[in-house]
Amino acid sequence: MIERVKVAVIGVGNNVSALVQGIALHRATGSLTGIRTPVLDGLGVADIDFVAAFAVSPSKIGKDLTEAIFLPPNNFPRLLSEVPLSGVTVRPGITDATEAARVAADLAGAEVVLYAAPSGRPQTARAYAEAALRAGAAFINTTSDAVARDPRWLDRYTRAGLPLLGDDLASQFGTSAVHHALLRLLEDRGLTLTSSYQVNLGGTEDFRNLVENSNTKLQSKLNALNAHETAAGRVHVAPLGYLPHLNSHKVAHINIEAQAWGETAVSLDVKLKVHDPSGAAGVNVDLIRMAASALRQGRAGYLAEAAPLLKSPPGTPV
Ligand SMILES: NC(=O)c1ccc[n+]([C@@H]2O[C@H](COP(=O)([O-])OP(=O)(O)OC[C@H]3O[C@@H](n4cnc5c(N)ncnc54)[C@H](O)[C@@H]3O)[C@@H](O)[C@H]2O)c1
Numbered sequence: 001m002i003e004r005v006k007v008a009v010i011g012v013g014n015n016v017s018a019l020v021q022g023i024a025l026h027r028a029t030g031s032l033t034g035i036r037t038p039v040l041d042g043l044g045v046a047d048i049d050f051v052a053a054f055a056v057s058p059s060k061i062g063k064d065l066t067e068a069i070f071l072p073p074n075n076f077p078r079l080l081s082e083v084p085l086s087g088v089t090v091r092p093g094i095t096d097a098t099e100a101a102r103v104a105a106d107l108a109g110a111e112v113v114l115y116a117a118p119s120g121r122p123q124t125a126r127a128y129a130e131a132a133l134r135a136g137a138a139f140i141n142t143t144s145d146a147v148a149r150d151p152r153w154l155d156r157y158t159r160a161g162l163p164l165l166g167d168d169l170a171s172q173f174g175t176s177a178v179h180h181a182l183l184r185l186l187e188d189r190g191l192t193l194t195s196s197y198q199v200n201l202g203g204t205e206d207f208r209n210l211v212e213n214s215n216t217k218l219q220s221k222l223n224a225l226n227a228h229e230t231a232a233g234r235v236h237v238a239p240l241g242y243l244p245h246l247n248s249h250k251v252a253h254i255n256i257e258a259q260a261w262g263e264t265a266v267s268l269d270v271k272l273k274v275h276d277p278s279g280a281a282g283v284n285v286d287l288i289r290m291a292a293s294a295l296r297q298g299r300a301g302y303l304a305e306a307a308p309l310l311k312s313p314p315g316t317p318v
Helices: 014-029 097-106 122-135 151-160 175-188 205-212 217-223 227-231 276-297 304-309
Strands: 005-010 048-055 112-115 138-141 192-202 235-237 249-260 264-275
Touching: 005 276, 014 048, 014 205, 014 276, 048 097, 048 276, 097 122, 112 122, 112 276, 122 138, 122 151, 138 276, 175 192, 175 249, 175 264, 192 205, 217 235, 249 276, 264 276, 276 304
Parallel strands: 005 048, 005 112, 112 138, 192 235
Antiparallel strands: 192 249, 249 264
């Protein structure tokens, strides 16, 4: 029988809520809806176990992970009337880089550390990456802060024999994936791009943080699109908008202006509405199993198979 994956989560926000609840729903009903890879290297979705969780909010620390995911400001909806308790008590996270040693000790036994704290805190991201490295765990950076695309960290993980995946997850069916696919379709069909933009609006704590605090998200969103078109200045990402009444929905608008045969105009507008945390969970469930499988096989550093699930892999700008 295959050994289940032991995962530690950093940050008990909306994305972790969607992940914990989605796995519980799959276990309870067997539903495969929205699951990209039912079995990945022999590992099913139900083979993921949470063994540690870290938060900084006093209301979440000390609670069972299952209770903590429903506390505000989390606003991802409840997927099941009953979610079983996890048996994992949420522990205090890192508020000061010197706490990496304490957290490394708390990570003992975890194979994979899923870093899902707010974007725009590179020192915190690196303190957790240090803790995971000391604990001998693979690290997944779902934030737009530079860890995997910082050659020094990639080198340290590679030399330690540990996988390092990042940076910034690309949601399962989010603006980046849809925009990228449309731009590629345009190119494949021989049209010439004139201009394109995307607008993203959301009502989560993640959106509030990205709007109110400095971060590298806009560059990361550009990294996820066609490199030569963005380099030529034809693709633009509008500043994010925080609209609390959208709750966990994200609403995106994508516009493409192009020229077709005979220099005639083509115009395309797409509106996408998704639950943003679901888009993250649908990707995290695969990144976790990729990282665990690679760790068990002795594969270290960045994993090429993770590329479609990330916005800013190694080699992209910060
Ligand atoms: N579709 C998506 O939702 C998506 C896509 C790409 C990237 N991301 C990134 O994923 C990350 C998580 O997103 P989210 O929606 O769950 O955000 P969130 O704000 O709901 O959750 C983050 C949690 O981390 C906690 N936290 C803050 N500092 C911490 C620390 N030092 N230690 C431990 N916990 C800490 C916060 O209190 C919060 O509960 C964000 O960085 C976001 O930008 C999300």
